[in-house]
Amino acid sequence: MRSSIPQTAIVIGSGIVGAAIAYFLTRRGIRVQLLEASAPAAEATGAADGAVSVASKRPGPMMVAAIAGVALYRELEHEGLFAGLFKSRSTFIVATSDEECAVLEAHADALEQAGVRIERLTGGALFEVLPALSPSTRLAVQVHGEGHAIGYQIVHRLLTAAGIVVDRHTPVNALLRDANGRALGVETHKGQIKADVVVIAAGTGSATLLGLADILIPRKGQLLVTERAPRLNAAFAGSIMSGRYLMSKGNRKPGAPTPARGLGLVIDPLVTGQFLIGGTREDHGDRRTNDIGAVSQILADAVALVPQLVHVRLLRSFAGNRTAVLDGLPLIGRVPGLDNAFVATGFEGDGICLGPIVGRTVAELVCGEAPSIDLVPFDPARFKSGMVAA
Amino acid sequence: MSEPDIIIVGAGPGGLAAAIAASRTGLKVEVIEQRHAPGGAIYRQPVDGVEPVPQAAAAKRRWQSLSTRFAESGVPVRTHSVFLGIDGDGTFLIDDRDRGKLDRLQPRGVIIATGAVEKVYPRPGWHLAGVSTVGGLQVMMKETGRAPQGRILLAGGGPLLIAVAAQMARLGNPPVAIVEAGDPAKELAAGLQILISPGLFAEAFSYLRTVYRHGVPWLRGHRLVSIKREGQDLAAVIEDRKGSRRRILADRIGLHDGIRPNDFGMPPETTVNRAAPFVIHAGDCREALGAVAAEADGERAGRMMAGLLAHGRHEINELEELVARNRRSQAVLARIFAPVQSGSLLDGLTDETILCRCEGRTVGDLRQLCSRPDPLTGREIKHNGRFAMGACQGRFCAANTAALMARLRPDIPAPAPGDLIGRRWPARPVSIGTLVGVPPHAEGQDEVLR
Numbered sequence: 108m109r110s111s112i113p114q115t116a117i118v119i120g121s122g123i124v125g126a127a128i129a130y131f132l133t134r135r136g137i138r139v140q141l142l143e144a145s146a147p148a149a150e151a152t153g154a155a156d157g158a159v160s161v162a163s164k165r166p167g168p169m170m171v172a173a174i175a176g177v178a179l180y181r182e183l184e185h186e187g188l189f190a191g192l193f194k195s196r197s198t199f200i201v202a203t204s205d206e207e208c209a210v211l212e213a214h215a216d217a218l219e220q221a222g223v224r225i226e227r228l229t230g231g232a233l234f235e236v237l238p239a240l241s242p243s244t245r246l247a248v249q250v251h252g253e254g255h256a257i258g259y260q261i262v263h264r265l266l267t268a269a270g271i272v273v274d275r276h277t278p279v280n281a282l283l284r285d286a287n288g289r290a291l292g293v294e295t296h297k298g299q300i301k302a303d304v305v306v307i308a309a310g311t312g313s314a315t316l317l318g319l320a321d322i323l324i325p326r327k328g329q330l331l332v333t334e335r336a337p338r339l340n341a342a343f344a345g346s347i348m349s350g351r352y353l354m355s356k357g358n359r360k361p362g363a364p365t366p367a368r369g370l371g372l373v374i375d376p377l378v379t380g381q382f383l384i385g386g387t388r389e390d391h392g393d394r395r396t397n398d399i400g401a402v403s404q405i406l407a408d409a410v411a412l413v414p415q416l417v418h419v420r421l422l423r424s425f426a427g428n429r430t431a432v433l434d435g436l437p438l439i440g441r442v443p444g445l446d447n448a449f450v451a452t453g454f455e456g457d458g459i460c461l462g463p464i465v466g467r468t469v470a471e472l473v474c475g476e477a478p479s480i481d482l483v484p485f486d487p488a489r490f491k492s493g494m495v496a497a
Numbered sequence: 498m499s500e501p502d503i504i505i506v507g508a509g510p511g512g513l514a515a516a517i518a519a520s521r522t523g524l525k526v527e528v529i530e531q532r533h534a535p536g537g538a539i540y541r542q543p544v545d546g547v548e549p550v551p552q553a554a555a556a557k558r559r560w561q562s563l564s565t566r567f568a569e570s571g572v573p574v575r576t577h578s579v580f581l582g583i584d585g586d587g588t589f590l591i592d593d594r595d596r597g598k599l600d601r602l603q604p605r606g607v608i609i610a611t612g613a614v615e616k617v618y619p620r621p622g623w624h625l626a627g628v629s630t631v632g633g634l635q636v637m638m639k640e641t642g643r644a645p646q647g648r649i650l651l652a653g654g655g656p657l658l659i660a661v662a663a664q665m666a667r668l669g670n671p672p673v674a675i676v677e678a679g680d681p682a683k684e685l686a687a688g689l690q691i692l693i694s695p696g697l698f699a700e701a702f703s704y705l706r707t708v709y710r711h712g713v714p715w716l717r718g719h720r721l722v723s724i725k726r727e728g729q730d731l732a733a734v735i736e737d738r739k740g741s742r743r744r745i746l747a748d749r750i751g752l753h754d755g756i757r758p759n760d761f762g763m764p765p766e767t768t769v770n771r772a773a774p775f776v777i778h779a780g781d782c783r784e785a786l787g788a789v790a791a792e793a794d795g796e797r798a799g800r801m802m803a804g805l806l807a808h809g810r811h812e813i814n815e816l817e818e819l820v821a822r823n824r825r826s827q828a829v830l831a832r833i834f835a836p837v838q839s840g841s842l843l844d845g846l847t848d849e850t851i852l853c854r855c856e857g858r859t860v861g862d863l864r865q866l867c868s869r870p871d872p873l874t875g876r877e878i879k880h881n882g883r884f885a886m887g888a889c890q891g892r893f894c895a896a897n898t899a900a901l902m903a904r905l906r907p908d909i910p911a912p913a914p915g916d917l918i919g920r921r922w923p924a925r926p927v928s929i930g931t932l933v934g935v936p937p938h939a940e941g942q943d944e945v946l947r
């Protein structure tokens with residue numbers, strides 16, 4: 108491990124991951140230059156729901172990382188950094204069919220084994236806690252101690268707190284490296300920029316920088332926001348997630364064919380009294396449009412769970428691209444073959460939850476400290492053969 | 498029923514002229530209009546059973562001619578139908594408000610003729626109940642046939658103030674005063690009738706005569722700087738060109754600082770992408786030049802679209818010349834009504850002044866965001882300041898927010914209002930019930946839940 112702390116760092120990408128890395132590096136006294144192709148939170152981070160949640164994570168390293176991720180949100184809220192930006196609430200995963208009940212029961216067991224506090228709700232108790240749910244709901248699993256945060260607000264707070272002035276409209280074209288396995292800096296249209304350390308947190312843009320186009324996949328998601336509906340909103344004790352979400356969300360067996368469009372429904376009550384309703388998972392190119400087919404299907408599913416939503420108006424639709432990795436796990440760690448270059452991307456639908464904890468862990472890695480989360484399962488070296496420096 | 502080749506959004510003079518022109522080639526054309534009847538902002542029709550408000554003779558003639566030709570064209574109009582946008586697959590979306598139903602169409606061409614909206618600069622107190630736009634008062638008059646009741650104060654700038662004051666006077670309730678930022682009387686003497694069309698001049702003159710006959714004070718070179726609620730009254734503070742101030746009490750206040758294209762959230766023009774319908778903008782929503790230009794511009798758009806789809810010839814030179822002539826007239830009008838006082842109303846605003854009425858965001862909120870060394874983009878200002886994010890989706894605040902940002906941060910490229918608004922559909926809020934095929938309930942259950 109390196110023992111000396113670098114003086115300067117370049118971070119590529121100012122989504123939540125890049126912003127969090129930049130924040131934690133700055134806190135360690137490192138001078139950070141944050142290079143951004145367009146503007147902060149312009150990509151996935153600005154088009155995400157924002158569940159800070161363990162509820163839907165697949166058992167294993169992602170569930171463990173998410174538990175640490177939620178805990179850090181709480182800690183930073185307590186410290187004041189995230190004051191007012193983290194809404195504490197439960198997640199309710201609901202099942203309406205036999206198949207969903209079975210999947211949900213198994214998932215609830217896994218959550219319990221990981222030490223997450225949950226409760227199973229059925230019958231009268233279920234509708235007492237969630238009066239807005241459709242009477243056809245059979246089972247709800249309440250996952251306690253979760254929350255919600257809006258990606259672009261977190262980015263803004265991190266950058267403001269660290270006093271970072273982002274280099275907007277400055278896409279990085281390539282990494283510069285010497286013959287001895289060290290990164291020298293980066294190449295931009297404004298010229299070369301050098302630093303002691305380079306960190307790639309460029310979301311889908313990381314694919315070109317690393318030569319991983321076959322491994323990093325843009326996965327589009329369509330998301331909807333409603334007008335304010337405070338009364339109905341107040342009847343939500345937390346976010347409602349369809350049990351089907353568990354089947355749609357990267358939990359397919361490796362090797363299983365990718366459906367053209369998956370739909371995992373989450374209805375998230377916002378502090379404003381609005382609802383965020385989403386979303387799709389679509390693996391075809393990087394279009395970011397909304398189509399009426401997807402939108403009306405999302406809404407039909409939402410209304411099936413919460414019938415009173417028919418009285419609320421849709422305000423906006425939007426779409427973003429998650430960065431998915433072929434094997435379903437993010438890439439966090441040293442770029443193989445480059446001593447002083449790091450990458451953190453591939454968070455698919457979990458980057459809002461994981462962004463801050465990953466930011467802290469990458470800063471620890473850069474400075475040779477013990478990492479807050481175990482990075483072994485996420486080691487980019489597993490795709491070594493494809494990578495730029497290999 | 499076969500689907501239309503061309504859909505025209507908006508049944509004002511621009512949209513109707515476009516429909517007439519486009520249908521001449523035999524293409525199937527349809528007009529959709531959110532209101533109960535065609536007419537648009539200028540020829541707004543009264544609701545059933547109401548006597549129409551008397552209109553200037555020239556305007557009446559133009560409407561008669563246009564509506565007759567439109568009726569002869571046989572082009573159908575769907576009323577109470579709101580255009581929501583064109584989705585990512587090129588599907589044209591309509592909120593059919595009568596039936597609480599969503600219509601999806603696949604036209605090959607779309608002409609957007611959604612007219613203009615009023616510009617209103619923020620002022621302290623402009624968000625109070627009882628304050629509306631002057632155009633809003635006019636629409637109410639045209640639809641109900643009655644003048645707004647009580648003491649009405651009209652303030653801002655431009656010819657609409659006089660027109661509405663005259664219409665109110667003819668309906669028996671002249672405003673207590675007109676506060677006009679420019680000093681048109683000084684310029685009128687300069688032989689302006691040569692510059693603007695004789696029709697417009699006659700119209701303006703007749704309005705002025707009515708206003709004078711009713712003794713309505715026309716306070717030129719004045720501006721309304723703030724409004725306060727005092728018991729039953731709205732108290733407006735008026736500043737003259739020397740800077741001295743006085744108060745005028747009113748029951749209602751209408752504000753109007755000009756008009757601008759109503760292209761908020763509308764799909765941009767495109768005549769290249771074959772996977773999606775061609776889109777052309779027409780009338781005031783392309784460039785706010787008034788009713789005569791809108792009609793000519795609509796005809797231009799209709800011919801162009803027909804030409805694009807039927808590969809026919811389309812002659813538009815003389816129409817472009819007519820539009821250009823109106824552009825020159827509007828420029829003259831703008832000069833005549835140019836504010837006398839130097840300095841923008843935007844500069845002197847208190848931090849507490851509301852910028853975004855939907856979300857209650859203030860001038861101070863924007864100043865704070867812009868005070869950081871980090872040069873935020875329009876989208877970041879939207880996200881972090883919640884500007885242009887409310888139910889009106891930026892119609893009221895995006896232009897003012899962008900203009901104020903440009904003044905606060907001259908060092909960074911000024912955002913366009915569109916950067917704040919974005920172009921995501923729906924362009925208007927739409928009931929989820931409509932989108933999933935459950936018509937909304939008749940009774941006021943919505944109110945209880947919202």
Ligand SMILES: Cc1cc2nc3c(=O)[nH]c(=O)nc-3n(C[C@H](O)[C@H](O)[C@H](O)COP(=O)(O)OP(=O)(O)OC[C@H]3O[C@@H](n4cnc5c(N)ncnc54)[C@H](O)[C@@H]3O)c2cc1C
Nearest residue numbers: 120122124144152155157158279310312328457458459460
């Ligand atoms: C619809 C949807 C819903 C979601 N819901 C949730 C949720 O509920 N909970 C959750 O935890 N996560 C959710 N996510 C996932 C989350 O948004 C992402 O995992 C997270 O935002 C990824 O952050 P990032 O910083 O890695 O990437 P991005 O936010 O994509 O940021 C990457 C940045 O890098 C910049 N960039 C790219 N290439 C270059 C280059 N060459 N040079 C310079 N800059 C470059 C980009 O412009 C961009 O700003 C959702 C995502 C979507 C799309």
Ligand SMILES: Cc1cc2nc3c(=O)[nH]c(=O)nc-3n(C[C@H](O)[C@H](O)[C@H](O)COP(=O)(O)OP(=O)(O)OC[C@H]3O[C@@H](n4cnc5c(N)ncnc54)[C@H](O)[C@@H]3O)c2cc1C
Nearest residue numbers: 507509510511531537538580611612632780781787788791
């Ligand atoms: C308040 C006001 C007062 C004016 N007064 C005068 C005047 O006195 N003299 C003058 O020459 N000009 C005046 N103008 C300008 C004049 O109205 C226009 O020049 C003329 O009406 C423009 O014609 P148009 O067809 O472009 O738009 P409009 O006449 O405005 O027609 C647009 C139509 O589109 C409809 N529409 C808008 N959005 C949608 C949607 N999403 N879905 C379905 N339908 C939609 C509207 O209901 C409207 O009927 C005024 C404008 C305003 C705003």
